[in-house]
Amino acid sequence: MEIFQFLADGFLIAFQPLNFALIVFGCTVGLFIGAMPGLGSVNGVAILLPMTFLVPPTSAIIFLGALYYGAMYGGAISSIMLGIPGASTAVATTFDGRPLALQGKADSALVAAATASFVGGTISVALFTAFAPPLAEAALAFGPPEEFALMMLAFATFIGLGGDDIPKTFFSIFIGLVFSAVGLDIVSGDPRLIFFDLPGFYHGINFLVLAIGIYGIGEMLWTIETNKGDVIISQAKISFRRIMRAIGALRHSIRTMLMGSFLGYFVGILPAAGATPGSLMAYGVAKTVSKDPDSYGKGNVDGVVAPEAANNAASTGSMLPMLTLGIPGSPTTAILLGGMVIWGLEPGPMLFVNNTEFVWGLIASLYAANLFALLINLAFIPAFLMVLRMPFTILAPVIFILCIVGGYAPTKDMHDVWLMLIFGVVGYLMRKLDYPLAPGVLAIVLGPLAESSVRQSLIMSHGSFGIFVERPISAVIMAITVVLFVLPIVKLVKRRRAEL
Amino acid sequence: MRMAELVMAVCLAIFSAGIMWKSTELPIGWIPGEGPGGGAFSFWLGAGMLVCCIAIIIRWARRRSPPSRSTDPFMSPKALQLFLLGAGSLTVMIGSIHVVGVYIAIPLFLVFYMRIMGKHGWGVTGALAAGMPVATFFFFEIALKITLPKGYTEPAFYPLYDIFL
Numbered sequence: 017m018e019i020f021q022f023l024a025d026g027f028l029i030a031f032q033p034l035n036f037a038l039i040v041f042g043c044t045v046g047l048f049i050g051a052m053p054g055l056g057s058v059n060g061v062a063i064l065l066p067m068t069f070l071v072p073p074t075s076a077i078i079f080l081g082a083l084y085y086g087a088m089y090g091g092a093i094s095s096i097m098l099g100i101p102g103a104s105t106a107v108a109t110t111f112d113g114r115p116l117a118l119q120g121k122a123d124s125a126l127v128a129a130a131t132a133s134f135v136g137g138t139i140s141v142a143l144f145t146a147f148a149p150p151l152a153e154a155a156l157a158f159g160p161p162e163e164f165a166l167m168m169l170a171f172a173t174f175i176g177l178g179g180d181d182i183p184k185t186f187f188s189i190f191i192g193l194v195f196s197a198v199g200l201d202i203v204s205g206d207p208r209l210i211f212f213d214l215p216g217f218y219h220g221i222n223f224l225v226l227a228i229g230i231y232g233i234g235e236m237l238w239t240i241e242t243n244k245g246d247v248i249i250s251q252a253k254i255s256f257r258r259i260m261r262a263i264g265a266l267r268h269s270i271r272t273m274l275m276g277s278f279l280g281y282f283v284g285i286l287p288a289a290g291a292t293p294g295s296l297m298a299y300g301v302a303k304t305v306s307k308d309p310d311s312y313g314k315g316n317v318d319g320v321v322a323p324e325a326a327n328n329a330a331s332t333g334s335m336l337p338m339l340t341l342g343i344p345g346s347p348t349t350a351i352l353l354g355g356m357v358i359w360g361l362e363p364g365p366m367l368f369v370n371n372t373e374f375v376w377g378l379i380a381s382l383y384a385a386n387l388f389a390l391l392i393n394l395a396f397i398p399a400f401l402m403v404l405r406m407p408f409t410i411l412a413p414v415i416f417i418l419c420i421v422g423g424y425a426p427t428k429d430m431h432d433v434w435l436m437l438i439f440g441v442v443g444y445l446m447r448k449l450d451y452p453l454a455p456g457v458l459a460i461v462l463g464p465l466a467e468s469s470v471r472q473s474l475i476m477s478h479g480s481f482g483i484f485v486e487r488p489i490s491a492v493i494m495a496i497t498v499v500l501f502v503l504p505i506v507k508l509v510k511r512r513r514a515e516l
Numbered sequence: 517m518r519m520a521e522l523v524m525a526v527c528l529a530i531f532s533a534g535i536m537w538k539s540t541e542l543p544i545g546w547i548p549g550e551g552p553g554g555g556a557f558s559f560w561l562g563a564g565m566l567v568c569c570i571a572i573i574i575r576w577a578r579r580r581s582p583p584s585r586s587t588d589p590f591m592s593p594k595a596l597q598l599f600l601l602g603a604g605s606l607t608v609m610i611g612s613i614h615v616v617g618v619y620i621a622i623p624l625f626l627v628f629y630m631r632i633m634g635k636h637g638w639g640v641t642g643a644l645a646a647g648m649p650v651a652t653f654f655f656f657e658i659a660l661k662i663t664l665p666k667g668y669t670e671p672a673f674y675p676l677y678d679i680f681l
Binding site for chain 1: 517520521524528535538539541542546550551552554555557558561562564565569571572575581582583590591595598599602603606607610613618622625626629630633634635636640644648652656661662663664665
């Protein structure tokens, strides 16, 4: 019962006029920053962190928490409307969100994304409220072998994303992992895969360069060919009745929403995992357990619901190790952690004892931010849909320009813009030959974590791969991984036999 | 389409072999006390890519994949023309950013794309070609403090920096 008393006190803090205004402002700013290709919650929090020194620490964390949530909601908007994932957490949303928009159902996709984000966020904050300290302790049981097993599990779910051509799917995963290895070796610091000795490769290949190249430029080239250069205006419709109908239709997606929420939350609390693996795994699991897996990637609402519920749940989950252990679960929470230290707070178990006003004010504000992010998102849907009503010959050059600026912004290096163009053109040609590109984009995101965890594990075991099956948590995850690797192959063989 | 699939698989196989070769610049075996060498991860991934390419070529020979069975051309002349126009105009724009900067390259690209490819009127074209650089400048450079490349036009922006930054 003590928790409810703390929570009630937290709500009193969250609804103080200044804090309430900061929640609304943070959600709105976050929504627009998240919707910009190339910018995500990490950019928003980093850029606006200095502004928070003007207000008390509790108000500051409330503002940044709201901004974080707003950006997580906003990431889905560019994925759905433009086909460009604004951040790595919204990559999986593109797979079905963009096809839905092209079918004139952008409103359904946006409503599904917003609602799923709300459900995922709310469930995760409730879990956070009830089980914060014990879950943080459990997350500490995850060492490098468990992390690697988790990465393998994520890759196993990708196999199901690639369709029937398994060699092409594996190729896509391998090439994504190779691109993630470009730069400096994580152990020795030696330069690795520096093609043609170009200095731009020293900082590695940012995932956004590949994602914007493939989903921005490649997608536009594909559309130009598909519509044969004609001036096409999308039939994006919107009305209050359509929005209500879209919300009503989500009753069929409740199971997927719950799965995404819980999976996202538990992946989110693992140190260094963050929202991206959670959203990708949720998409993979949703497709694997679906009765109609072939509809995924072609405009299945569940393909939007699963990753959106998961990435919002994981964003809350990633705050848990930050607050309770002082370990950031994602790049954004790493910046928040830095902010807390500057504000004079000491993250760790004692934070819940010594700074109850700060902790419970934050938790209560997350409930409120979740609700306001949903309302603001739904209110802006008509404005977002106006983008789709633009003629394609106006939209295409604007998207091209956003791609170029978005590709340049993370590293401020024109080398990355050229690389993005090459990825876009080659990706377009590969797509014409049925190479699945999504697994490659997902692999480049998870590659650094996968490599560091496997190398740390092998150092721990003196080179024995047995470490991955000797530790109980790792062994269980590996067993599930094997099943998920084999499942699509078995399904394919069965289907082939049925066709013969 | 069938020939394109073979050509792509062969090109990717060569690229995979190149990755393996490039990876050997760092140790690819086990280093006592340190674990796997820095090139091991990418070497074995390159090997995996090569195996996949061989599998794709075998499937091509057995006509298992849809492109290997297709008799359609990889690109029609019209599609090729549109692809070259789209990708070519982007290449020219990115190249021109090095010289004249984003704020000249963007309007030129918009005028080309909207006026010549889209056949829109000068009113819409001019409004967007003028508005887009202004919006980009204020959003990225002023609000987000992200400096965009300006090439030889950089000195022209010094007065604006004095006013807004």
